[in-house]
Amino acid sequence: MNLSTLLAIPRVTPRAWHVWRRNLLVFVKTWQVNFFPPFVEAFLYLLAIGVGIGTYVKEIDGTPYVNYIAPAILAIAVMNSAFFECTYGSYVRMYYQKAFDAMIATPLSIEDVIAGELLWGATKSVMYVLIMLCVLSLFGVLVLPISLLVIPVALIGGLMFAALAMCFTSVTPSIDALNYPSFLFITPMSLFAGTFFPLALLPPIFGYVALTLFPLTHIVAIFRMFTLAALSWTMVLHLTWIASVTAILCVLAINLMRRRLIV
Amino acid sequence: MISAQNLTKSYGTFTAVDGVSFSVRKGEIFGFLGPNGAGKTTTMKMIQCVSPRSGGTLSVFDLDPDEHPAEIKRRIGVVPQETNLDPDFTCEGNLLTYARYFDISAPLARRRTDDLLAFVQLLEKRNVAIEKLSGGMKRRLILARALVNSPELLILDEPTIGLDPQARHLVWERLKALQAQGSTIVLTTHYLDEAARLCDRLVIMDNGRILEEGAPPDLVRRHAGEEIVEVDKTDTVITCLKGMDVPFEVAGDAVLVSTDRAHEIARILLERCRPRKMLTRPATLEDVFLKLTGRRLRD
Numbered sequence: 001m002n003l004s005t006l007l008a009i010p011r012v013t014p015r016a017w018h019v020w021r022r023n024l025l026v027f028v029k030t031w032q033v034n035f036f037p038p039f040v041e042a043f044l045y046l047l048a049i050g051v052g053i054g055t056y057v058k059e060i061d062g063t064p065y066v067n068y069i070a071p072a073i074l075a076i077a078v079m080n081s082a083f084f085e086c087t088y089g090s091y092v093r094m095y096y097q098k099a100f101d102a103m104i105a106t107p108l109s110i111e112d113v114i115a116g117e118l119l120w121g122a123t124k125s126v127m128y129v130l131i132m133l134c135v136l137s138l139f140g141v142l143v144l145p146i147s148l149l150v151i152p153v154a155l156i157g158g159l160m161f162a163a164l165a166m167c168f169t170s171v172t173p174s175i176d177a178l179n180y181p182s183f184l185f186i187t188p189m190s191l192f193a194g195t196f197f198p199l200a201l202l203p204p205i206f207g208y209v210a211l212t213l214f215p216l217t218h219i220v221a222i223f224r225m226f227t228l229a230a231l232s233w234t235m236v237l238h239l240t241w242i243a244s245v246t247a248i249l250c251v252l253a254i255n256l257m258r259r260r261l262i263v
Numbered sequence: 264m265i266s267a268q269n270l271t272k273s274y275g276t277f278t279a280v281d282g283v284s285f286s287v288r289k290g291e292i293f294g295f296l297g298p299n300g301a302g303k304t305t306t307m308k309m310i311q312c313v314s315p316r317s318g319g320t321l322s323v324f325d326l327d328p329d330e331h332p333a334e335i336k337r338r339i340g341v342v343p344q345e346t347n348l349d350p351d352f353t354c355e356g357n358l359l360t361y362a363r364y365f366d367i368s369a370p371l372a373r374r375r376t377d378d379l380l381a382f383v384q385l386l387e388k389r390n391v392a393i394e395k396l397s398g399g400m401k402r403r404l405i406l407a408r409a410l411v412n413s414p415e416l417l418i419l420d421e422p423t424i425g426l427d428p429q430a431r432h433l434v435w436e437r438l439k440a441l442q443a444q445g446s447t448i449v450l451t452t453h454y455l456d457e458a459a460r461l462c463d464r465l466v467i468m469d470n471g472r473i474l475e476e477g478a479p480p481d482l483v484r485r486h487a488g489e490e491i492v493e494v495d496k497t498d499t500v501i502t503c504l505k506g507m508d509v510p511f512e513v514a515g516d517a518v519l520v521s522t523d524r525a526h527e528i529a530r531i532l533l534e535r536c537r538p539r540k541m542l543t544r545p546a547t548l549e550d551v552f553l554k555l556t557g558r559r560l561r562d
Contacts, residue, residue, distance in 0.1 A: 013333075018363050025360070026351040098347035104313050105341040106364035106412075107333040263274065263314065 010254040012115040015108050019116025020123065027124075038077060038128040042135035045073045049196065050141070060198060063228060070141040071223035072195035074129050074150055075157070079216050081128040082121040082158040083186055086165035087178045090117050095175070100261060114257045118162045118250060125158025126151060142227035149226045153239075156246055157219045163249035164215065170256035193217040218242050264289050264324065264416055264447045265310060271318035272305050279305040281471035282319065287449055292442055294458045294465030295451040296548075298556050302471040303451040304344060307420050310449065312336055323416070337365060340414030344421045344451075346401050348393045354380065354404055355389045358411055365412040372411070379407040382437065399430035406434065410441075417441065419450040423457060435461060455549040469556045479548050486554055487546035490525035494518045494532060495539040503536035514553070521546055521554075 027034055050066030057065040093099040103113050129150060136142050168181045192199075192206060193216035199207040210217040218238040225231050265287040272280040280302040287293045295303040308314035310323055312332035321328055323335045349357050355376055362372035380386045383403035388396065396404065402422070409417060422438070423431040438448055438461060452458050458465055459479045466476045475482060494500050496516045504511050504518065509528060511520045522528055525543040532538050 015364070015366070018366075021363065022349075022360055029351075097350055098345055099349060101313075101343065101345070102347040102349070102361075103364060105311060105336065105343065106361065107337045107366070108364050109332065 006255050007248075007251055008255065009251060010111040010115075010258070011109070012111045012254070013109070016112040016115035016119060018108065019103065019113050020119045023117070023120040024123070035131060038081075038131040039135060041077065042073060042132040045069070046136070046139055046141070064141075066139070067141045067228065068224075069196055070136050070139075071150070071227040072220050073136070074132055074154070074227075075193075075216055075219040075223050076190045076195065077128045077132055078125040078154045078157045078219055079161050079186065079190065082125045082161035083165045083182075085124050086117060086121040086162040087169050087172075087181070088175065090121075090166060091169050091172065091175050091178060093117075094169070094261070104261075110258050110261055111254050114166060114254045115250075118159060118166060118253065121162025121165065122155050122158035125161070126154050129154040136227075143229040146229050147227045150223050153219065153222050153226075153242075156242060157215070160215055160242060160246040160249060163246065163253040166253035167249060167256055170253065170260045189214045189216045194220050215242065215245060265322070265449070267306075267319065267321045269319035270306070270309065270316055270321050272302070272309060272314065273317045278471055280309070283466075283468070283471070283473045284319075285466055285473065285476065287447060289447050290442065290445060291463040292438065292448040292450065292461050294462035295449070295468060296453065296455070296458050296465055296552060297451075297468035298453065300470075301468040301556075303468055304420055306468075307418055307449070307451060311339065311341055311418055337412065338414060339416045339418060340409035340412060342402075342405050342409045342417070342419040342422050344424065346398075346405060348401060348404060348408070350393045353390050353392055354385055354396070357393065357404065358408055361408050362411045367412065375411055375413070379410055382410070383407045384433065399426050402426055402430065402434065406437065415447065417446055417448045419448065421452060422450055423452070423454065431457070455547065455552055459548040467552060467555055474555045475551070482551050483546050483548060485551075487550035488521040489523045489546060490521070490543055491546050491550055492520040492522060492525050492528050492532070492541065492543050494520075494536075494541045497539065500532070500536050500538055503532065507531060512554070519550070521550065 046066060050069055054065035059065055060068045100110065100113050104110050133142075133147065133150070137144060137147075168178060172178050192202075193210050193214045195216070199210055199217070218241050222235055222238050225235055265285075267286070268284045269282045270280060270284065271278065271282050283302070283306065295306060297303050305314065309316050309321060309328065312323075312328040312335050315329060324338060326335050328335055349360060352360055358376040358379060359369075359372050362375060367375070377386075380389055383406055385400060385403055385407065388400060393401065393404075402425075406422070409419075419438075423434050426434065435457070438450075442448060450461070462479060464476070464478050465482075466473045467482075468474065475486070477485070494517065496513060496518050500518055501513075504520065507528075509520055509522070511518050513519075520528055529541060529543050532541060
């Protein structure tokens with residue numbers, strides 16, 4: 001498969017929403033289990049890092065530490081929920097449950113199925129962000145109502161991480177091998193993307209790497225502008241980066257999965 | 264319904280389906296027989312529009328699977344070899360969810376679900392999780408799922424694999440009922456009694472090629488004669504048969520003679536060759552199958 005087939009625009013129909021709906025129905029059936037983690041996660045981060053470490057750090061660039069990390073908690077939730085849904089979750093549906101095989105025996109095409117999975121990953125990011133927004137608002141660590149603007153960004157950011165995840169899923173030889181991108185890419189990113197301390201503290205090379213290779217850097221930067229109500233023109237650059245990378249990754253993810261599943 | 268000319272599928276240097284031609288007529292039950300690895304499932308996948316062909320022509324409902332996959336798939340029902348029911352839903356949920364993939368409206372889907380659960384005798388299992396079903400129930404539910412779009416063409420890949428005799432008979436009876444309602448059915452199997460019982464016409468495949476095609480009784484007559492004389496293999500019997508100039512085949516510890524004059528041969532054997540054990544029986548599709556595809560183990 002050459003580059004032009006990998007980057008060819010896939011034909012996706014509105015039937016992709018049937019796949020999205022299937023995942024939503026399953027999610028809603030066990031909603032208690034599914035809504036609990038983001039609640040707890042927001043509390044834990046705020047208490048341990050915000051209040052705990054915050055006692056010593058006090059503030060960063062004039063912002064109370066707990067307020068500084070609040071957008072990072074949201075951004076990491078966007079990343080984790082979409083990424084893990086479209087790696088382990090999608091892999092289980094594809095490989096163990098043979099769900100994609102069952103779906104493509106209907107008018108759904110493999111492009112529809114993968115597009116539905118990506119939309120679902122993005123939806124999960126939005127739902128987690130919504131729940132965490134409630135918790136963070138209770139703690140009064142973000143500026144309202146401008147912070148609500150993180151929701152649409154969570155949707156596109158979720159789509160980006162879902163597509164990134166699906167690219168890994170499309171080439172992984174086994175479910176265990178999915179641990180590599182998780183530990184070598186996702187975990188470092190959650191620490192070194194301007195999340196818990198400013199990138200400027202590190203040698204400049206770290207900043208360059210984070211800005212070019214870590215999608216999370218851009219999400220955190222945008223979220224922080226909203227939750228601290230400190231807008232800057234650089235948001236345009238961050239949004240452009242996210243939009244272009246999301247578009248490319250979505251196309252790649254669908255074409256790579258087609259290559260894996262249609263033989 | 265389906266017509267294939269010189270249909271080919273290759274994976275790299277391996278040719279799974281090697282230029283097969285066949286056509287399936289409306290309203291018939293058409294079988295694909297063959298040992299493991301013969302290319303039956305690959306052929307099914309090309310018909311189902313989930314695996315693009317490498318060569319030849321193929322049309323389903325006079326449409327090209329490469330050009331109109333969604334239109335074709337909307338009109339076919341598929342029972343796959345592997346059980347791929349959705350474990351996150353109940354029996355009913357599986358049918359309702361699957362109906363949605365066909366853009367079937369919710370009220371119609373509910374009506375069909377009721378009818379189909381009754382059709383495969385699973386009404387009382389409506390709200391049961393998939394993992395709680397027996398193997399036979401799962402296969403029946405998959406059959407119901409394949410019918411959720413009222414397909415004109417039903418494709419079944421090893422429909423009764425792993426089923427107990429009761430469940431197999433139920434599935435056969437249901438397939439006959441569907442045929443009576445006007446459905447066209449294509450199935451693969453390596454149960455020869457199943458093929459003989461169900462299929463109006465069938466092809467026998469091996470190594471990606473079609474070896475024979477015809478109605479089961481014709482195939483039996485053509486390749487295995489009317490009857491088979493089966494004798495225990497001993498040197499005397501073999502020398503004897505050679506002396507009589509009768510063609511025979513050795514299978515394990517038995518010697519098989521296909522013939523139209525079974526009585527005569529049996530009598531001569533009894534009189535001259537002192538067989539330990541002997542029987543005569545009508546020839547079956549199994550005799551044809553083993554004759555054409557050999558007795559070598561596959562896989």
